[in-house]
Amino acid sequence: MSKHASAQVTCQICHRQVRRADAVPGELVHPAVVTTIERQHHEWTPTGFICLSDLHRFRIEHVREVLEIERGELTALESEVLKSLATQETVAKDINTRFDRTLTFGERLADRVAEFGGSWTFVTLFGLAVLGWIVVNTWMLGARPPDPFPYILLNLCLSCLAAIQAPIIMMSQNRQEAKDRLRSEQDYRVDLKAELEVRQIITRLDQLLSHQWQRLLEIQELQLESIAELARQRERKPG
Numbered sequence: 252m253s254k255h256a257s258a259q260v261t262c263q264i265c266h267r268q269v270r271r272a273d274a275v276p277g278e279l280v281h282p283a284v285v286t287t288i289e290r291q292h293h294e295w296t297p298t299g300f301i302c303l304s305d306l307h308r309f310r311i312e313h314v315r316e317v318l319e320i321e322r323g324e325l326t327a328l329e330s331e332v333l334k335s336l337a338t339q340e341t342v343a344k345d346i347n348t349r350f351d352r353t354l355t356f357g358e359r360l361a362d363r364v365a366e367f368g369g370s371w372t373f374v375t376l377f378g379l380a381v382l383g384w385i386v387v388n389t390w391m392l393g394a395r396p397p398d399p400f401p402y403i404l405l406n407l408c409l410s411c412l413a414a415i416q417a418p419i420i421m422m423s424q425n426r427q428e429a430k431d432r433l434r435s436e437q438d439y440r441v442d443l444k445a446e447l448e449v450r451q452i453i454t455r456l457d458q459l460l461s462h463q464w465q466r467l468l469e470i471q472e473l474q475l476e477s478i479a480e481l482a483r484q485r486e487r488k489p490g
Contacts, residue, residue: 258271262300262301262302263277263295263296263299263300263301267302269302271300273303274301274302274303275300276297276299276300277297277298277299277300277301280301281310281473283313284310284313285297286313287313288301288309307477310473313473314470358426361419361422362423362426365419368416368419384402385405388405
């Protein structure tokens with residue numbers, strides 16, 4: 252064993268006299284471990300020494316802190332997601348209920364007329380009424396019908412009905428178009444919110460993975476240092 256290896260140095264952590272071979276200079280300690288040491292020992296200096304037992308203890312403590320921080324970050328992320336779900340106002344809303352609350356009596360009546368005018372029930376009743384009018388004025392009333400062929404009164408009634416029914420149906424269609432515009436805007440809001448949330452989640456995952464890689468590299472460096480020190484100690488022992 253060399254004279255340099257048998258020299259005594261003072262550990263600035265436990266203040267014990269140890270062999271130079273059983274201590275590490277402060278300037279060779281990993282910076283992440285130095286941060287952990289400085290939180291407990293403010294008198295730490297890179298020009299001093301630290302014994303191997305204290306260095307191993309602080310390395311283990313640093314790894315434990317890294318794992319606790321990692322677990323804490325995951326818990327904070329879960330809490331943040333739960334908080335956002337609990338407090339944020341939902342974007343999706345019932346457009347039909349919201350739109351129907353603003354309708355007046357005339358608008359509701361127009362919708363009912365348009366709904367009935369566009370059904371097979373209306374077509375059937377209308378056809379039966381026209382057929383009945385023709386039958387009554389052609390065969391049943393004989394020589395003096397109120398509306399003989401070519402049924403001028405019937406044509407007048409049909410023209411009045413078409414003139415009234417057309418604008419009512421157009422009013423209903425206009426409101427349906429307005430409802431469709433609201434529905435389109437609603438879909439756009441939902442899609443935009445979903446896209447922004449996906450981007451935010453991807454950003455958080457990237458940050459989390461970056462932190463994890465950095466901490467895994469620190470732990471790996473500490474493991475390599477420990478392996479190298481064990482190899483040096485084994486070489487120093489007499490065969």
